[in-house]
Amino acid sequence: MPLQYVIGVDLGGTNLKVGAVSTKGEVLSSAEMPSDVKDGRPALLKKILNAIEETRHKIKGKRLSGIGLGVPGIIAPETGTVIQSPNLTGWVNFNIKNALADKLAWPLYIENDANAFALGEGWVGAAAGIRNFCCLTLGTGVGGGIVLNGNLWHGVDGYAGEVGHVVVEPDGVPCACGSWGCLERYVSASALVRMAREGKDDKSAAPLLKSCGGVDGLSAKAIAELARQGDLFCIGLFMRLARYLGIGMAGVINLLNIEMLVIGGGLSKASDLFLASAREEMLKRSFKVPGHGVKVVPAKLGDNGGIIGAAYVALKGIGAI
């Protein structure tokens, strides 16, 4: 019997990634394309099906056993219906599982993207072998996935793990979720840009503004580049981010007393600029034993984390691991 593999699909608001993944977590083949969400749901569903088909044709001598799909939104764990999604606005109350499964000859499993990412890191990434950890993805927003006793903690409605929406500043910046001062408003790529904009009149912001061609050109990437060159304004922005991240991490530790915090997402590429300081802040604010015991590490799987995580969901679903 040929070796089996699964296909992991990482559906994002900007990009769609699809990859063939072995039962050991190796990416055998992958492809990335714009998700073009604005073209509407039918077009995107078709694009997903085509990408799966193309991936399947690239793999020879192995048997496809299942498909996993990571979706940027809250998914009802039992049914596969999208309950809430800021990036897929027309998809709420849509049963993505049924819509795709009807057109696929393989078992299909759906998971929230941040949860899938956490499962991937726990499988063959930074948290491999760790049974109790929390994964934070710092990107445009902040996602989270909590693994307890080796299993993802979904909560009773599939909403658990929203670390990005724990309040760290009670009268802080309004959040799209309806609250104020959520962690996401202070430790995401968009938060960095907002904080830079807020400080634009400070004399020390001049080098950053110059390099970005003004306020409208501000980006997390440019802020990270200048911080690495020693720009004090940009370093200050990362220190502010680190402080809030540390406060949020301390809350998770004091509540859950887990073994590891994994920091992923686009912003984790700049983790050298904030992770050590965030850990220091966390240690000041957590109990000694759980605080010093917890490992704080960057994610390992990088851009492939989403497809590897989605693949894990499929392999777990079919009982292959």
Add this chain to the structure above:
Amino acid sequence: MPLQYVIGVDLGGTNLKVGAVSTKGEVLSSAEMPSDVKDGRPALLKKILNAIEETRHKIKGKRLSGIGLGVPGIIAPETGTVIQSPNLTGWVNFNIKNALADKLAWPLYIENDANAFALGEGWVGAAAGIRNFCCLTLGTGVGGGIVLNGNLWHGVDGYAGEVGHVVVEPDGVPCACGSWGCLERYVSASALVRMAREGKDDKSAAPLLKSCGGVDGLSAKAIAELARQGDLFCIGLFMRLARYLGIGMAGVINLLNIEMLVIGGGLSKASDLFLASAREEMLKRSFKVPGHGVKVVPAKLGDNGGIIGAAYVALKGIGAI
């Protein structure tokens, strides 16, 4: 064979409560005495053993099967060693389980007091039949216990559930735990008194100060009494407490998406003064489905919660439930 019962011991920094509890959670007999922690460890251990013996003599025609002990501190779940305790300072690194078990002819089980309280409420209290909930005890400080899938979540070192030490005000009041702005600093009996003291120069504080005979006589009880009579200063203190409690509860909900929040502890006797407002604040700050889905209720077992919870730990330990 006679019906069995267990003895639950609730060791507090101020009082020691001991009770005989049936396998159905009925309190058959109970006694309360000062714990006199200052008299030292050997004296308190002897007092516990005596109280157990006296309780045992009061119960006729039933067989004692085990003993459960709730301790105000972090307990290593495997060994029964006290890892940390603000109220039992001389007990850290002391193996309370071995010290007592040697002198008892029945199996002994130890648990953190807030955890035991949560288990009791989940057994025959406000959370009976609920498999996913969090119990907060608002007293001098704030304790917490998290139950997931019907089991207490201890965390890897026994520290989990420290809801009182989630930060709700990043530059807030310093906390004994080493952090600043912990929930405990805003939603405990001592927090109410502190907030009253901070506002003492406000003209509207005059009735409270008069009824307490000045700043040194301030108490949570007096503040609650005046709030019930419509005193605006005291109502304001409870509104401030409610706001922070709501922020803390929203954090728990967004992280864990559980079914119920149970509010116990001495201050819960005044829950009519703050719980509805706290829930409102929580709803503003949590996702709609988990926020509206979660029940927020006062604890049911009152002063017996500690012994009933400790009894549950014993019954679970011996496999009787």
